[in-house]
Amino acid sequence: MDNRAIGFMDSGVGGLTVVREALRQLPLESIYFIGDQARLPYGPRSSTEVRKFSEQMATFLMKKDIKMLVIACNTATAAALEDLKEKLPIPVIGVISPGSRAALKVTRNRRIGVIGTEGTIKSKAYETAILSKDSSVQVYSLACPKFVPLVESNEYDSPVAKKVVAETLRYFENKDVDTLVLGCTHYPLLRPIIQDVMGSQVKLIDSGAETIGTVSALLDYFDIAKNSNGEKSKDAYYTTAAPKSFNQIASQWLQIKVAAQKARIDQLHLEVN
Amino acid sequence: MDNRAIGFMDSGVGGLTVVREALRQLPLESIYFIGDQARLPYGPRSSTEVRKFSEQMATFLMKKDIKMLVIACNTATAAALEDLKEKLPIPVIGVISPGSRAALKVTRNRRIGVIGTEGTIKSKAYETAILSKDSSVQVYSLACPKFVPLVESNEYDSPVAKKVVAETLRYFENKDVDTLVLGCTHYPLLRPIIQDVMGSQVKLIDSGAETIGTVSALLDYFDIAKNSNGEKSKDAYYTTAAPKSFNQIASQWLQIKVAAQKARIDQLHLEVN
Incomplete structure (x- = not known):
């Protein structure tokens, strides 16, 4: 039993397709999401760079005290899954x-x-x-x-x-x-x-949707699913860019009102290039 | 990567319904199965007794050097999953x-x-x-x-x-x-x-069939799926009773010729009552 949130990270809004499935299949779990819109697309970047950005995003979420990390981005999974699995003390799941x-x-x-x-x-x-x-x-x-x-x-x-x-x-x-x-x-x-x-x-x-089945299985396996009696802490969405376009797509896609917070680059020690 | 077999245990032939799904979804993996037909049904027994029998079955499979244990029996899962997860150095999965x-x-x-x-x-x-x-x-x-x-x-x-x-x-x-x-x-x-x-x-x-999805996810998560280049070691079936009826049901259900070996009670230090 672990009532902390599950962290999701992506280069931008794509990871919200994974979040949508989490909201459906795991309605009790709290979700913290960060999209690195300031530096997308990840696709054309080198794997070294994507690995570095992924580590920064993961560090941001770890500071929010998550119990599990979902790399809700294929490019980042390919580049950084092994690395993050090794470095983080919580289960890390790729897509x-x-x-x-x-x-x-x-x-x-x-x-x-x-x-x-x-x-x-x-x-x-x-x-x-x-x-x-x-x-x-x-x-x-x-x-x-x-x-x-x-x-x-x-x-x-x-x-x-x-x-x-x-x-x-x-x-x-x-x-x-x-x-x-x-x-x-x-x-x-x-x-x-x-x-x-x-x-x-x-x-x-x-x-992404398939990944939530694995998330659910691992929550059970490690016995860290949320207690149904515990109050659900508020979901939180972050983007490294201006939240306006993020909120628009997120609200449309998730069918809930999303008001993302800006994860400020300088606070995160993230480098934009 | 781990080329050892996955162990499956049940009170009798029921666990074969889980094995059938494993043969379908995980054709590369080797399977060791034991059915405790000499002491079935588990259903009416006390959970203390089922836990004890389950531990004996698990010990038998551990001696065959398995990489993962599937408790392919609901009664045994309810009684012994937590206990075996704690005691065994390999992933243990219930149904x-x-x-x-x-x-x-x-x-x-x-x-x-x-x-x-x-x-x-x-x-x-x-x-x-x-x-x-x-x-x-x-x-x-x-x-x-x-x-x-x-x-x-x-x-x-x-x-x-x-x-x-x-x-x-x-x-x-x-x-x-x-x-x-x-x-x-x-x-x-x-x-x-x-x-x-x-x-x-x-x-x-x-x-049982649903369980194989979880087995597959955990093989990936722990990076212990079988190497596709490695030769598949022969599947093995064991029963604590006379194999005749076991073989009949198993061959019919799995659509392959099964010749189970008798897991002798005295060799296993199992007690029949």
């Missing part, structure tokens, strides 16, 4: 293993597509995770560097988004995948468009 | 938390039925697990002491089974549950009959 397991459970023809940022795709983290469990599967990976900016600029259901998604995913036309992993927590906001382009026969795996 | 989580995820009307052995129902383990996550749910629990003997005597699709199941489950007639937890790993063998009696609108939760 790549849960997404990989879900894809393997769902595929019938053993042909799996993975879309993600350049960082995630370059890391081959999904391929490695999937093939380590079943080497007979075919994995087709595609970096989609244009997707995160669409979401962060709140254009995720615009005609531009439709055009960009259709053009990008043309890569899968002759790949015959029956399962596509949304290997970036921003992508579920583009889900209707992606589903439309891929066709209804392709199952989309939302890695 | 009750995964089943509870799955039920909460599936229910729409928040009325959940639980069936299990006398020991499991008396322990209130499911009720406690479910209500600790959502105290607004109604849980209706029923002990079904006649079900395990039906399965262990290989009568699980006989007319007698149909009659017994229908009579027993009459309890739920006016309870309006939309979800029923099969809170005993033997019950999935009675699943078609149970579904028929409850009606197709009631979702049945197979706790």
Whole structure:
């Protein structure tokens, strides 16, 4: 039993797709979220840099006294999960293993597509995770560097988004995948468009949503779920940029009023570049 | 990476319903299974006794050098999970938390039925697990002491089974549950009959099958999944009784030829009473 909050971190608003699932599946748990909007996108950055930024975000949340850390960002999971698991005294969970397991459970023809940022795709983290469990599967990976900016600029259901998604995913036309992993927590906001382009026969795996199943299992395993009698402390949202656009997307996506606090760069000793 | 086997233990053949799911979802992993048929059913025994027997089974598997222990028995999970988690140097997983989580995820009307052995129902383990996550749910629990003997005597699709199941489950007639937890790993063998009696609108939760999702998550979390390049060591099945009936049910249920070895009581320092 542990009544402290669960920490979630992301490069921006993408991690909110994971939070949405947490609000649904774990209504009693308190949530602290930080999005590093001042330095997004993480996708094109080097893994060394992403690891450093991730460590800063994790330190920020640790100071708020969290009981578990969810790296609600695929790029950061690929770059920093092992590092943070080793360094932090609390359970740390990434989004790549849960997404990989879900894809393997769902595929019938053993042909799996993975879309993600350049960082995630370059890391081959999904391929490695999937093939380590079943080497007979075919994995087709595609970096989609244009997707995160669409979401962060709140254009995720615009005609531009439709055009960009259709053009990008043309890569899968002759790949015959029956399962596509949304290997970036921003992508579920583009889900209707992606589903439309891929066709209804392709199952989309939302890695972030799958991750909450793992979070829930680990809360039980370590016996740190919240006591149902304890009062729920208020959820808190932070962003390293101006909160206005964050609040807009967050309130829309989570269907609750979100008033994020600015996590000031100078207070956090974060460096912007 | 850890190429050792995962240990599964049960009072009898029920745990094989969990093994079947492991063979499906984790085809690379090696499995050691022991069923304590000489002393079943566990259901009517005291929790002190079940805890003692569980410890003996766990010791037997630990001597075979397993990397993880799955208590593939609800009665033993209720009585011995905490004890074994504390004593063993490897991850120990029970079937009750995964089943509870799955039920909460599936229910729409928040009325959940639980069936299990006398020991499991008396322990209130499911009720406690479910209500600790959502105290607004109604849980209706029923002990079904006649079900395990039906399965262990290989009568699980006989007319007698149909009659017994229908009579027993009459309890739920006016309870309006939309979800029923099969809170005993033997019950999935009675699943078609149970579904028929409850009606197709009631979702049945197979706790054992749900447990493999947690096993898979923990293999990843602790980084002890099997290396896909390593050769799979042979699965091994043990029973404390004569293997004949065990092999018959196991081969039928798992759709593979099973030749269990007798785990001799005197060698194991197990006491039969």
